[in-house]
Amino acid sequence: xxxxxxxxxxxxxxxxxxxxxxxxxxxxxxxFALIIAGAxxxxxTFLGPKNPTPxxxxxxxxxxxxxxxxxxxxxxxxxxxxxxxxxxxxxAVFLYPWASLYQSLGWAGFVEMIAFLTMLTIGLVYCWKxxxxxxxx
Amino acid sequence: MKDMLLYLLPIVIxxxxxxxxxxxxxxxxxxxGLAIPTAMLHFASGAACLALWNYAxxxxxxxxxxxxxxxxxxxxxxxxxLDLIIALGGGLASLLAGSYLNEHKLERGEFYTLITFxxxxxxxxxxxxxxxxxxxxxxxxSLGVYAMTAFRRTNARSQEGALKYFLLGSxxxxxxxxxxxxxxxxTGHTDLAGIRAALAAPLDVPGLAAQEGGALALSVQQTxxxxxVILAMVLVIAGLAFKIGAVPFHMWVPDAYEGAPTxxxxxxxxxxxxxxxxxMLRVLVxxxxxxxxxxxxxxxxxxxxAWLAVASMVIGNLVALSQSSIKRMLAxxxxxxxxxxxxxxxxxxxxxxxxGGEGTVGQSAAASVLxxxxxxxxxxxxxFGALMxxxxxxxxxxxxxxVAGLGKRHPAVALALSFFILSLAGIPPMVGFFAxxxxxxxxxxxxxxxxxxxxxxxxxxxxxYYLRVLVKMYMHDPAPGATRAEPMVSPGIxxxxxxxxxxxxxMGAMPQTFFGYALxxxxxxxxxxxxxxxx
Numbered sequence: 001x002x003x004x005x006x007x008x009x010x011x012x013x014x015x016x017x018x019x020x021x022x023x024x025x026x027x028x029x030x031x032f033a034l035i036i037a038g039a040x041x042x043x044x045t046f047l048g049p050k051n052p053t054p055x056x057x058x059x060x061x062x063x064x065x066x067x068x069x070x071x072x073x074x075x076x077x078x079x080x081x082x083x084x085x086x087x088x089x090x091x092a093v094f095l096y097p098w099a100s101l102y103q104s105l106g107w108a109g110f111v112e113m114i115a116f117l118t119m120l121t122i123g124l125v126y127c128w129k130x131x132x133x134x135x136x137x
Numbered sequence: 138m139k140d141m142l143l144y145l146l147p148i149v150i151x152x153x154x155x156x157x158x159x160x161x162x163x164x165x166x167x168x169x170g171l172a173i174p175t176a177m178l179h180f181a182s183g184a185a186c187l188a189l190w191n192y193a194x195x196x197x198x199x200x201x202x203x204x205x206x207x208x209x210x211x212x213x214x215x216x217x218x219l220d221l222i223i224a225l226g227g228g229l230a231s232l233l234a235g236s237y238l239n240e241h242k243l244e245r246g247e248f249y250t251l252i253t254f255x256x257x258x259x260x261x262x263x264x265x266x267x268x269x270x271x272x273x274x275x276x277x278x279s280l281g282v283y284a285m286t287a288f289r290r291t292n293a294r295s296q297e298g299a300l301k302y303f304l305l306g307s308x309x310x311x312x313x314x315x316x317x318x319x320x321x322x323x324t325g326h327t328d329l330a331g332i333r334a335a336l337a338a339p340l341d342v343p344g345l346a347a348q349e350g351g352a353l354a355l356s357v358q359q360t361x362x363x364x365x366v367i368l369a370m371v372l373v374i375a376g377l378a379f380k381i382g383a384v385p386f387h388m389w390v391p392d393a394y395e396g397a398p399t400x401x402x403x404x405x406x407x408x409x410x411x412x413x414x415x416x417m418l419r420v421l422v423x424x425x426x427x428x429x430x431x432x433x434x435x436x437x438x439x440x441x442x443a444w445l446a447v448a449s450m451v452i453g454n455l456v457a458l459s460q461s462s463i464k465r466m467l468a469x470x471x472x473x474x475x476x477x478x479x480x481x482x483x484x485x486x487x488x489x490x491x492x493g494g495e496g497t498v499g500q501s502a503a504a505s506v507l508x509x510x511x512x513x514x515x516x517x518x519x520x521f522g523a524l525m526x527x528x529x530x531x532x533x534x535x536x537x538x539x540v541a542g543l544g545k546r547h548p549a550v551a552l553a554l555s556f557f558i559l560s561l562a563g564i565p566p567m568v569g570f571f572a573x574x575x576x577x578x579x580x581x582x583x584x585x586x587x588x589x590x591x592x593x594x595x596x597x598x599x600x601x602y603y604l605r606v607l608v609k610m611y612m613h614d615p616a617p618g619a620t621r622a623e624p625m626v627s628p629g630i631x632x633x634x635x636x637x638x639x640x641x642x643x644m645g646a647m648p649q650t651f652f653g654y655a656l657x658x659x660x661x662x663x664x665x666x667x668x669x670x671x672x
Binding site: 119122123125126128129130 | 156159160162163164
């Protein structure tokens with residue numbers, strides 16, 4: 001079982017396959033990002049003047065006085081709409097590469113995409129009949 | 138293409154059926170009436186498994202199927218056996234649901250669509266031979282089951298259970314995915330056969346060994362790979378053990394089982410377990426089954442699973458002792474049953490030949506796993522069915538006190554509940570006994586004496602809390618003024634109970650025959666692993 005020192009020296013020697021060589025720049029970027037972000041916060045905390053007033057401690061709402069509770073109950077309709085959006089968004093994501101490779105995929109690709117679209121259409125019909133697309137209910 | 142459709146028939150029936158159910162549900166004027174069609178779909182899928190049994194009879198058949206699926210799914214008798222358990226569990230659970238949901242004013246068509254798609258997901262998981270397929274099957278199965286758990290929408294416990302199940306389940310799925318990603322990173326394959334082959338060969342980077350210091354670098358990389366593979370395997374085990382509900386991944390089980398509508402509880406206890414054990418069989422035995430050969434670094438899993446098994450048995454049984462709710466007791470008992478099955482699972486990689494009979498110790502153990510899953514499926518569906526039969530809207534049978542004196546008030550219902558409870562406890566004429574017997578025998582065949590002893594002690598503990606139900610029903614009278622369960626009138630549930638009771642008795646009367654089928658089911662699927670491990 002090679003020790004860590006041996007391992008590191010081996011990695012230095014053969015850096016064409018070393019993790020450090022390949023991912024070094026990424027680790028450095030992450031390191032710099034952490035240091036700079038941390039430094040900004042630290043400087044603001046230690047050097048910045050502090051004069052808290054009740055107004056300043058309120059959540060910022062575009063400058064107008066804050067009203068109402070912090071937690072608002074959202075209608076489940078937004079969630080439903082978002083969910084449907086994601087589903088049909090993914091459909092578009094699948095359709096685009098399929099369409100650009102349509103010629104080379106041949107009949108198999110055509111049949112598979114039709115099957116996929118049929119399933120989604122059944123889903124759409126289901127949502128429609130169940131009233132998921134109605135906003136005013 | 139034609140072959141593939143044939144092999145996929147059990148899944149295709151459920152998938153197409155699920156979409157049809159959606160359309161029927163969307164267009165029909167009033168809710169309800171989907172239970173029987175759903176059960177029929179499941180039974181049709183089960184019948185397809187039986188019909189396809191002979192199409193998976195020889196290595197040539199399996200090779201043809203493997204080339205048709207391109208390594209995504211296995212079409213062998215193990216898959217068919219597990220699919221059959223799933224189809225049976227799903228069909229019976231939807232029959233139960235038809236009566237239960239009506240009685241408790243929960244009847245909505247979504248339940249049947251969910252159960253159908255979840256079963257299709259279970260089947261995908263049970264047959265998956267690619268880590269991506271494992272994940273797709275797992276998620277298809279889980280999403281349906283999460284939603285079914287939350288089906289009692291006005292009940293806070295149901296919501297709580299579903300949320301816990303969903304959050305922890307997502308976390309477990311992430312662990313599984315992380316493990317899969319590491320395996321892919323280390324081997325360049327997501328298909329199990331490819332991973333196995335890559336791990337069996339020593340690591341090689343073309344041209345590296347020739348460079349200065351290359352040999353050392355290669356050995357470092359080999360060490361890193363072996364360590365990461367072990368980590369990945371542990372992550373995959375954690376992800377699958379969560380679905381089985383093995384300790385220490387069992388925290389969600391009692392809440393989800395108690396909160397879910399009872400048919401959903403019965404469903405997830407049976408089918409999710411079957412599917413997850415199937416996936417475990419393929420991933421652990423299929424990839425890391427060679428516990429003695431060159432790639433034996435990750436071969437420590439039987440020991441790990443043995444501890445999971447003992448922990449599940451002990452904690453499941455001990456906590457079940459102190460429950461006051463029968464449904465919760467059955468949830469903990471399901472953890473313990475998971476532990477019993479894991480005990481047989483520990484033996485599956487053993488390649489020694491059996492003394493008298495044909496096949497290896499490992500095959501016999503894998504057959505014990507399948508037999509146990511089938512036995513547990515019929516007993517458990519029966520037990521939950523009888524429990525829901527014992528209650529009605531507003532007068533549910535949940536706690537031990539609810540069923541006090543049920544034996545005098547409603548002897549037939551009490552008899553049905555006792556029957557299945559006894560089978561779960563493992564009392565001889567029922568199939569539950571032979572399931573445990575097979576597991577113990579497998580453990581002894583591989584010289585895991587301590588595991589066998591732990592199992593026997595634990596099933597003795599188990600008998601106590603199972604018999605408490607009978608004692609309450611027959612020997613206690615309800616406290617004056619306490620709520621008491623009133624059985625619901627339901628021919629559908631009675632039909633299911635009679636069907637499962639017949640299965641429990643028939644399988645108990647001919648355990649060797651059914652064990653023979655299970656052995657037949659694993660022979661081709663587990664054999665290649667054993668053969669590879671022998672030299």
